[in-house]
Amino acid sequence: MADPRLEILERRLANVRKIIAVSSGKGGVGKSVTSVVLALALRDRRFKVGLLDLDFTSPSTHVILGVRDLQPIEDYGIIPPVAGGLSYMSIVFYAFDNPAPLRGLDVSNSLIELMAITRWGELDYLIIDMPPGLGDATLDVIRLVKNISFLIVTTPSILAFETVKKLVNLLNSLKTPILGVVENMVMDDKGRIRGEVDKLGVRYLGEIAYDAGLEASMGSVEKLKGTRFYVSLERILKGLL
């Protein structure tokens, strides 16, 4: 018996040029902020950009973007609403402020359903904010999204980097391309992570300093664009394009 949802999923992404999953083995390292700011920075360069939040149990990008009173439009599927110039999709459009207690298989199914109904149309970039770790969502995007590549976020902490090593290892064994590693929340750069990333044979894309002004910019696209975080990521992006 065949699952027709997988068939649609592939077609939904047919006109998306590049799909980037922002991921880390560790939680709380800045994946969500990086996803949003990366998407905004690409949009500022006049690309057509989509942002998909795949952290179903703890979605955050809607808070970072300040998404309010938006709802997808139903039209032979779902057309994502536009937030901050980005085609935006998140489970919050269906769960709202309620907790979504989903187990593994439910996460997989939600991901498949959401990606099968969403009509992105033509995009230059689709940025995906991933939940932390090597769980269901990570395995599913690798399995289901053919031309995906990963941007990995770490902090200077050995605790974060240890998990990043495992993620790199997994991606390598699944032959999934890695764009490189971004080092976030850097306080005093000793270049240690850069050296470690080199050893893994992965590109070190650059660092983002700890930005005390970031919190006050949450929920406002305009304010986010004025942060040091944004400037650093913009510099990293220059090296990526």
Place this chain on the structure above:
Amino acid sequence: MHEWALAEGIISKADRIAIENNLEITDIVIQIGELQQIDDEILQFALEQLRTDNMKKARFTLETIKAKLKCRACGEEWRLDLSSLDEESSEAVHFVPEMAHVYIKCPRCGSPDFEVLEGRGVWLASVRGVRKDG
């Protein structure tokens, strides 16, 4: 799941099967879990609209599988009743069936941690046809 999105997937899959096996498709049976909240009429209509040349006369049969839920906390088993949901919640479950875990609770103990024993997902149960080369 959305009916038109689903129809697109079904037709695309069936068409692929037709091409791979050089078939003129005559019958397609689709099993749909009740949790998917599919409107059979809309799905039938969408399938009719999207059918390809490889299935010009095909008959689409839709079978709904009743949903049966089981609470992981207390073991209670029950049948799905979406009639108690408000429009917004029911629509959310329609688009993403797993949202049942957001809006439905165990009738005995109130836990949202339940298992969907039956009635989840969509399957192309059978695709029948005749070989084009006779």
